[in-house]
Amino acid sequence: MTVVFGIAAVVAFLGALGVVLSRRTLYSALSLVLNMAALAVLFLLLDAQFLAAVQIIVYAGAVMVLFVFIIALLAPAAEERIPRLEWRVLLGGLAAIGFTVVVGRLTLNGITVGANGHLHGGLGPFSPQLVNAHGQVQTLGEQLFTTFLLPFELTSLLLLVAAVGAVYLSRHRRAGE
């Protein structure tokens, strides 16, 4: 387990660096796909099988494909030099490192894991064992349509709006419009 985690973590991190540091935009996109794949593996480690699948299918499979299309469309403008090492970059890097350190400290000191591997003792209502009895999809679906009904409905509305918006924004403009 730990080994798998370690490999996946390293790959994810390298992918992230690749996004930020690649000279060519396409390479950035591909690095991002790699990062997402590694994250899917990590999701599997965390007993979120359905979400791992969704991650691959939707995120890596649809969203990133869209990204690649657009990059191909806007190709000539999508090249750029490696960012110069100016004061903003240094300051940003410092902030990023600081952020990580702070979160790390908070995590290590503030939150402890219980004896049986869970944050609070005992099996909760949705422990992986229980979930596995019914199946993740079913449990997730139940939650989605009962406790989290409102966010679900709003999200579907959002998807509709996004679709309409995208169509509108990318329509061909006639000359003089």
Next chain:
Amino acid sequence: MNPNSTLALSAVALGLPTAGFLVNALSAGRLPRRVVSLLGPGVVLGAFVATVVLLVQLLGQPPAARGITVTLWQWLDLSVRSGSGAVAKTGFNANLTVRIDPLSLLMMLVITGVGGLIHVYSVGYMAEDPGYNRFFAYMNLFITSMLVLVMSDSLVFLIIGWAMVAFASYVLIAFWYQRPSAVAAGRKAFITQVIGDVGLVLGTFLIFLNLRGGDGQLLHTVDLQTIFANVGPGPHLHNGLGPMGGGLVTVIGILLFVGAAAKSAQWPLHTWLPDAMEGPTPVSALIHAATMVTAGVYLIARFHPIYQQAPVAGGVVAAVGMGTAVMAAVIGCTQFDIKRVIAYSTMSQIGLMIFAVGVGAYSAGMFQFFTHACFKALLFLAAGNVIHALHDDQDIREMGGLSARMRVTFITFVVGSLALAGIPLFAGWFSKEELLSAGLALGPAVPWLWVIGVCVNVLTSFYIFRVVWIAFRGQPATPRAASAHEAPAVMLVPVVVLAGLASVVGFLNIDFFGFHPLTLFSDFLRPVVGVPAAQAGDGIQALALLAGTVLSLGGLGVAWAVYGRKVISPELVSRRLPWLYQLSLQKFYWDEIYGAALARPGLALAARVRDVTEPRVFDGVIDGVRSGVSGLADDLRSLQTGFLREYALVFFICAVLGLIVLGFRLA
């Protein structure tokens, strides 16, 4: 006396003129003249009726019970009250409490009665003036202010009334504001009043902070009755305001007198009175004869418990009063403006009143006030008739021969003059002789005061009959004088009424030089002011009476000789004693002295502030703030670069900092 009816009547007496003022003022001059002609005098006469009813009620009580305090309005009260409403521990309060006792009723009667007659007179006098409505609004305001002053049992409202009176006098003196001289006169009057206010207020502060009650505790009270009850000596060492005649009481007495002197135009705060003749004649009659200038006399009479504890202060008061009386009488002999003669006469007579209350003859002083209100208002209004007939000419050298053309005015003016001069059987004689006998009573070894008083009387009869002869007798000096005609009825009736009063009123109190068959007036006031000091021996008194009367008649005779028969030329004095003549004519140079010593340096300082301090300091500060803010805004603007990445950087850094803070708080 039923407190409820007293409350109601006091409210009516005070409220009617207030209502008249408010209605008139808030209508912004749009009321028709007929309405104002009824409203203006009407409210004052209504207040007079209420006052008379109060008087009748008061007289229905036995003398010891003639005094009641009612609260018209409880505004702010810091005293501690017990369950029944009685005061357990005195404290500061700003309630409109009203004291109805003989002294305040006397003042109220004069204010509303004589004031009412003057209002009626003004209907005629101001008939052609475009500011008719404004005039009556201001006059009602003045009546209100005076009533607040004399009715108030709270030092707070007394001071409020005091200040309102000063303001009302300012707007009335400067009524014809298009005239720079009128505005200057109004300003002069107001500024002098404010100097007096400082004295009054400081005196009040000292009383408030130092008066102790019977148990030695600080009282912190502004109620006059409480103050007077506790001012005297008592069992406790630190009772009242300190040991009798002690320094603090004297200081307070002098401070209060500063206020009184400003209101009553006594030296050194006297210079505003002659200039105040710039106002319309009814204003002079009301303010400078009957009411405002007597507020000082009222103040000292009302505060007599304090002056009884401070003989030194009383002595200062008496000295200043007598000095002013002499000075004013001398000046009055050479003036050519009829109103100024009467103004200086007022100053002189008030000086005599102040002298009386200073030596403790409160009843005599108030009696003189009463008679003086009658005949001085009479003189002013009659003079107003003359001025009106001559189309606003006030110089007596341009008059003459008016006795034939304006009979009634002439007769009434003569009546007033006889009263003023103290000719026997007219009102002034009774009050003045009572006054002089008080002066003599200080001790036959000190007849000086009586002597000076008699000199004042002589000069008084001289200067007023000088005016009578020059203005009314002889031949008309100008065509205007020749074509003068008598005043209309609305202006004659008040004058005649006042003349009647001036003849009769003296008989209310015959009490001088040991001869007192009829003492209605002083009996009336006794509950408030007590019994006057002892009298001198009988023989001297009769002699003094005779001498005083004869000398007053002598003054009249001299005037007749000089100006009537022209036996002696008036220029004789001016040639033989030019310095005396100049001193008198130039009002003893006080205006010039004040101008050089106070006015010019003050104006120079003001100019300096305007030219240097204001541009550099005040404007500099404001400009500095402006440029500072402007500069800061410019510097801040450079933050808005429009640079997306920079904004993102700032977001992130702040988020990290926020997390750090959060982390520290959770840890």
Next chain:
Amino acid sequence: MSGLFPGFLILSAALFAVGALGVMVRRNLLVVFMSIELMLNAGNLALITFARYTDTMAGQVFALIVIAVAASEVVVGLALITGVYRSGRGLDVDEMSEMRE
């Protein structure tokens, strides 16, 4: 597995930091956008980690919704970017400083 809990969270933080760095440092609009996606993913990871370690489904549901929202956001964002490109402005973030005072 319990010992990996901090590891997951630190990884999530690190990925988030890298994404933020990308937003701050890169000039290409598309790369900036991708960095934003990276940050969203990091958030998802944290959510699911907590879901796992507190035995609730809320984290997973939330992560699912985040994915849906991210998808719609990408769609609209790319449409906008295309529009920007087509208006002849290029894709350099530094050139787009109309918010300058």
